[in-house]
Amino acid sequence: MGRAPCCDKANVKKGPWSPDEDALLRSYVEQHGTGGNWITLPRKIGTVLSRYFCGSTSNSSLLLLTFVVSRKVGLKRCGKSCRLRWLNYLRPDIKHGGFSEEEDNLICSLYTSIGSRWSIIAAHLPGRTDNDIKNYWNTKLKKKLFGKQRTDRRQCRRIGSAKQESVRFDDGGLGIISDDVGQNDYWTSASIRELHGEVGERSSSDGVSHQSPLVAPSSPLPQRLREDSASMDLDELFQFDLVKLEGLDFFNGFEGVKNSNEVSPLVCPSVVQAHNEVQQW
DNA sequence: AACAAAGGCAACCGCAATAAT
DNA sequence: CATTATTGCGGTTGCCTTTGT
Numbered sequence: 001m002g003r004a005p006c007c008d009k010a011n012v013k014k015g016p017w018s019p020d021e022d023a024l025l026r027s028y029v030e031q032h033g034t035g036g037n038w039i040t041l042p043r044k045i046g047t048v049l050s051r052y053f054c055g056s057t058s059n060s061s062l063l064l065l066t067f068v069v070s071r072k073v074g075l076k077r078c079g080k081s082c083r084l085r086w087l088n089y090l091r092p093d094i095k096h097g098g099f100s101e102e103e104d105n106l107i108c109s110l111y112t113s114i115g116s117r118w119s120i121i122a123a124h125l126p127g128r129t130d131n132d133i134k135n136y137w138n139t140k141l142k143k144k145l146f147g148k149q150r151t152d153r154r155q156c157r158r159i160g161s162a163k164q165e166s167v168r169f170d171d172g173g174l175g176i177i178s179d180d181v182g183q184n185d186y187w188t189s190a191s192i193r194e195l196h197g198e199v200g201e202r203s204s205s206d207g208v209s210h211q212s213p214l215v216a217p218s219s220p221l222p223q224r225l226r227e228d229s230a231s232m233d234l235d236e237l238f239q240f241d242l243v244k245l246e247g248l249d250f251f252n253g254f255e256g257v258k259n260s261n262e263v264s265p266l267v268c269p270s271v272v273q274a275h276n277e278v279q280q281w
Numbered sequence: 282a283a284c285a286a287a288g289g290c291a292a293c294c295g296c297a298a299t300a301a302t
Numbered sequence: 303c304a305t306t307a308t309t310g311c312g313g314t315t316g317c318c319t320t321t322g323t
Binding site for chain 3 (some may be wrong): 015016037038039079080083087116117118119130131134
């Protein structure tokens, strides 16, 4: 047998967090930590409340509980939602907005090296969350780099479920996303290889055959990564005219790559580390 | 001023990996 | 070992705001 059910889905609140909920979660986590279990955290907050009503609460919780009781609020949230809110918004060391040029370049470099592995990218930008970086990339950085060529999601309505490959554009055109990704094209496809001037497998001076970091490792990937990469949609991302890529000076670092199984440190030092992390499995 | 389209972002959903029972 | 909960991640959605007509 497994564990007990995590939460009553019918009784949890969804949607935007209120300031009261934020304050409650922040206060609790700052005073008690997460206890290593987000799912039970909302219940624990309820337990603390109960102690308060029994007059046995600790002084450290008094301020929090006074606040809570005065507003007659509880935390009817799923633990998963609490975790997300804390990690993406309430954590004290988080930065929001105001991405610097250096951060822009780092994100772009990492993206072209390892793809949409936002958690790894975020790990190289202190104070930034994967969600923030993902949003920033999707809404601003992509356009900043490639111009306003791409069809917006409002103009590009997927047919059926989000996982399907067919898209229809408002001009009536029909496109296919990444369904023909071959066994060795996990990471990307021809367009991005063209972007980097690294076309497929090649031999280096040591006589050992290497592949571009932008092409899949020859060893089988874990299934999840295979599927993620297959749906990575990079062809769509990089469908813009390559002539528009002028001015992307930081991409030039790839020219210095001697061993195509490496990522040039000229691109950005952090890219090498991130790339190596991905290479490890 | 009113409306529509586009932009921006927080939050949700679903899946895979991992851990607990 | 099998089953199920929990965690972590990436993709997507929905809503509010801003901009354009």
